[in-house]
Amino acid sequence: MLHKLFHPESVAIVGASNDPGKIGNVILKNLISSGYRGSIFPVNPSQDEIMGLKCYPDLKSIGHSIDLCVIAIPARSSVAVVQDCVSLNVPFIVMIPGGFAETGKDGKALQDRISSLIEGTETRIVGPNTVGIYVPGSGLNTTLTPTDRVQFPPAGNIAFISQSGALGLLTMDTISEFETGIHSFINVGNRSDLDELDILKYLASRSEVKGIALYLESIPRGNDFFRIMKTAVQSKPIVILKSGRTETAAKAALLHTASMATDDRVTEGIFRQLGIVRAQNETELMDFTRTLSYSRNAHGNRVAVVTSAGGVGVVTTDLLSLPAHPDLKMAEFSERTKDEIRKLIVAFGSVQNPVDITADGSVSQVNDILAILNEADEVDLIILYALPQTPKMTMDLVDVAVKWQRSGKPLLVGVLGFKEAKGMLLSLEQQHVPSFPSISRTVRSAEALAKYSFYMRRMKDAAV
Numbered sequence: 001m002l003h004k005l006f007h008p009e010s011v012a013i014v015g016a017s018n019d020p021g022k023i024g025n026v027i028l029k030n031l032i033s034s035g036y037r038g039s040i041f042p043v044n045p046s047q048d049e050i051m052g053l054k055c056y057p058d059l060k061s062i063g064h065s066i067d068l069c070v071i072a073i074p075a076r077s078s079v080a081v082v083q084d085c086v087s088l089n090v091p092f093i094v095m096i097p098g099g100f101a102e103t104g105k106d107g108k109a110l111q112d113r114i115s116s117l118i119e120g121t122e123t124r125i126v127g128p129n130t131v132g133i134y135v136p137g138s139g140l141n142t143t144l145t146p147t148d149r150v151q152f153p154p155a156g157n158i159a160f161i162s163q164s165g166a167l168g169l170l171t172m173d174t175i176s177e178f179e180t181g182i183h184s185f186i187n188v189g190n191r192s193d194l195d196e197l198d199i200l201k202y203l204a205s206r207s208e209v210k211g212i213a214l215y216l217e218s219i220p221r222g223n224d225f226f227r228i229m230k231t232a233v234q235s236k237p238i239v240i241l242k243s244g245r246t247e248t249a250a251k252a253a254l255l256h257t258a259s260m261a262t263d264d265r266v267t268e269g270i271f272r273q274l275g276i277v278r279a280q281n282e283t284e285l286m287d288f289t290r291t292l293s294y295s296r297n298a299h300g301n302r303v304a305v306v307t308s309a310g311g312v313g314v315v316t317t318d319l320l321s322l323p324a325h326p327d328l329k330m331a332e333f334s335e336r337t338k339d340e341i342r343k344l345i346v347a348f349g350s351v352q353n354p355v356d357i358t359a360d361g362s363v364s365q366v367n368d369i370l371a372i373l374n375e376a377d378e379v380d381l382i383i384l385y386a387l388p389q390t391p392k393m394t395m396d397l398v399d400v401a402v403k404w405q406r407s408g409k410p411l412l413v414g415v416l417g418f419k420e421a422k423g424m425l426l427s428l429e430q431q432h433v434p435s436f437p438s439i440s441r442t443v444r445s446a447e448a449l450a451k452y453s454f455y456m457r458r459m460k461d462a463a464v
Contacts, residue, residue, distance in 0.1 A: 002194075002202040005092045005126070006184055007138045008067035009038045012059060012090075014081050015072035016042030016050050023096060023144045024072040027132065028053075034141035034152075039064065059084040068092045070142045075099030075110055075128065082117050082125075094142055095127035101190050102129055115192050124198075130189030131165030134172070136182060137208075143185075145169050156181015157210040158289050159203045161196050163188055163217045171215075171282045178422075178429040180290060183209050195220045197228045204232035211293030213285050214240045219267060229274050234459065237292035237452055239277045241285040242267055275455030277448050287441055288448040291434040295410045297453040300380035302331035303446060304373045305354035307385040308361040308393060312416065312439060313354030316383065319443045327451045328443070330354075337376045344368050362392040367400045374408040381410040383446055385439075386428075388420035398427045405433045410449055414442035 011031060015024035028042055028051060041064070042050040045057040056062050059069065059081065069090050071078050075097045085093050100111035111128065118125060126133065132143035136155040143150075150169055153176045162168030165187040172185055183206075186199055197220055203209050212232070219225050219242075232238060244264070271278050277292065279285040303320060307313040320328050330353050333341075338351040344365050350356035357365055366384065373379050382404075386397045405411040413428055413435040415421045421437065428435035434449075436442040 002092075002124075002199070004067040005124070005133070006135050006140070006202075008092070008140065010041065010065060010067050011036070011038060011140075011142070012041040012043055012056075012062060012066045012069045013072060013142075014043040014059065014069060014078075015096075016044050016047070016055065018047060018050050022072075025050075026144055026146050027070055027072055027096070027142055030141040030143060030145075030147060033147060034136070035139035036141070037139055038067075041066065059088055059090070066090045068094065068142075070094045070096065070132070072096045072144070075107070078128070079110070079113060079117070082114055082123075086117055086121050086123050090123055093123060093125045093127075094130060094132055095125055095189070095192075096130060096132060096144055098129040100128045100192070111190060111192050118193060125193035126186065127189040128192060129165075130187045131169060132187065134182070134185040137184075143169065151176035153180055153182045155183070157183050157208060158286075158293055159183045159206075159209045159212045160185045160214075160289075161188065161199050161203075161212065162186070162215040163191070163196070164215055165189065167215055167282060171286060174282070175286050178426050180286065180429055191220065197221055197224055200232055200238075201228055204236050209236060211237045211239070211289045213289040214238065215282070215285065216240055216242045217244050219270075226270065226274065229276065233275045233455075237277065237289070238275075239279055239285055239288040239292065239448070240271065241279040241282060242271075272455075275452070275459055277452050277455075279448075283441065284444060284448075287434075287436060287445045290429075291412065291445040291449050292452050294432040294434050295405075295412075295449055297456050298381040298410045298450055299453070301328050301450040301454070302378060302380045303328050303383060303450075304331045304333075304376070304379040304381075305383045305385070306357070306366065306369055306373070307354055308357050308359055308387050308390045309385065310350070310356045310358075312385050312387070312414075313350075313356055315439050316385075316443060317354060319440065325443065325447055327447045327454070331376075331379045334376065334378055337372060337378065340372045341369055344372075359390045360392070361390065363394060363396045363400055366397060367403075370400065370404045370408065370411070374404065379409065381412070381446060381449065382408075383412050383414065383442055385414045385416065385442075386424060386435075387416060388424055389417055395424060395427065398424060398431065398433075401428060401433050401435075402431045410453075412436070412442055412446050412449070414439060 047055040101108040
């Protein structure tokens with residue numbers, strides 16, 4: 001079990017420092033400022049006290065059990081620390097430094113040495129070459145980036161496993177704009193010991209985790225990957241951003257984290273077979289994971305679109321009709337559905353799909369139209385464009401979206417613009433309504449939901 005890795009009662013930081021230019025200083029400061037309530041033990045033989053905490057010359061001098069040891073000293077100096085962790089039965093180590101397998105032959109030999117030290121013991125390693133881990137629900141932040149440089153997201157239900165530390169931190173910084181909640185972030189780095197699959201197995205067993213996002217530069221442990229993912233995807237939606245598609249990118253991955261990439265056609269086939277949704281970039285990675293985590297599955301791929309701006313509906317229709325989006329199609333409304341909508345909107349609006357309620361449309365009209373579409377057999381999921389620039393579209397629209405997203409068919413909301421849009425997007429995200437600041441992101445996320453829902457129906461049918 002990895003419980004103490006995510007919820008340690010005590011943390012030692014080897015390399016803690018009073019020097020703001022040192023990584024050990026940043027990690028200790030992050031841990032304290034994140035509200036961690038367990039015991040903290042700075043370790044540095046040249047310091048007596050750091051940030052008001054007693055400092056110890058080495059791990060053996062602490063005289064207290066240690067659940068997690070964060071190593072923030074150069075690679076070659078870390079060997080002795082790992083030996084101490086093993087002798088003290090420290091269950092988990094987060095190894096921050098680079099200089100291992102990603103640097104070549106000598107670095108790989110050093111990494112192999114580290115691995116041999118923990119072989120057959122109870123000690124497990126995250127890294128080396130990792131930026132650390134972040135678990136806001138535990139007040140745990142052992143990352144190496146100062147909090148004045150990165151906005152860390154609040155606690156939530158999305159777990160994020162990344163082979164790249166920088167990409168992981170940048171992604172978390174980005175999603176913090178609308179306060180998307182994170183259960184945990186962990187950068188596996190060179191994965192000398194614990195890898196994505198070990199972490200995934202644990203997170204998939206946690207009821208508080210509703211979706212898992214992964215960034216991979218290579219597929220770990222071939223056959224094990226298939227077996228573990230097949231089990232995990234039955235309990236949680238899994239979205240993967242897999243790089244190394246091209247030969248050039250594969251070479252870059254090798255230099256970055258010592259990763260050997262796999263043929264991308266094989267990867268694509270494996271993902272489809274397992275029911276994993278694939279993202280094309282870091283924005284989609286989080287958009288898709290949010291959508292799948294917040295939504296119930298759709299019964300099909302027929303989409304109804306509701307908008308107060310005709311052009312937005314036309315662009316959406318174009319996107320849904322392109323060969324690049326085969327997993328979705330515009331729903332064809334029955335005469336009954338059109339007649340019901342006709343009673344609600346002005347004569348120059350459109351009762352066809354997309355429904356255009358025009359700039360005269362109100363929140364109450366949106367509510368009534370959503371009620372009709374939720375009863376329409378020809379509709380499987382709904383895209384609503386909440387455009388706060390129109391006079392009658394107030395923040396009350398958030399309550400309407402929340403009501404139908406929780407009780408009706410899957411609902412995704414596009415909120416375009418800037419001045420008023422940001423507040424509406426923030427409110428929708430806080431209520432776990434999948435919402436997006438662009439047409440294309442809304443459509444792509446709806447496609448991801450339809451694709452995942454198809455995978456789940458296929459899996460259910462196969463089990464019968």
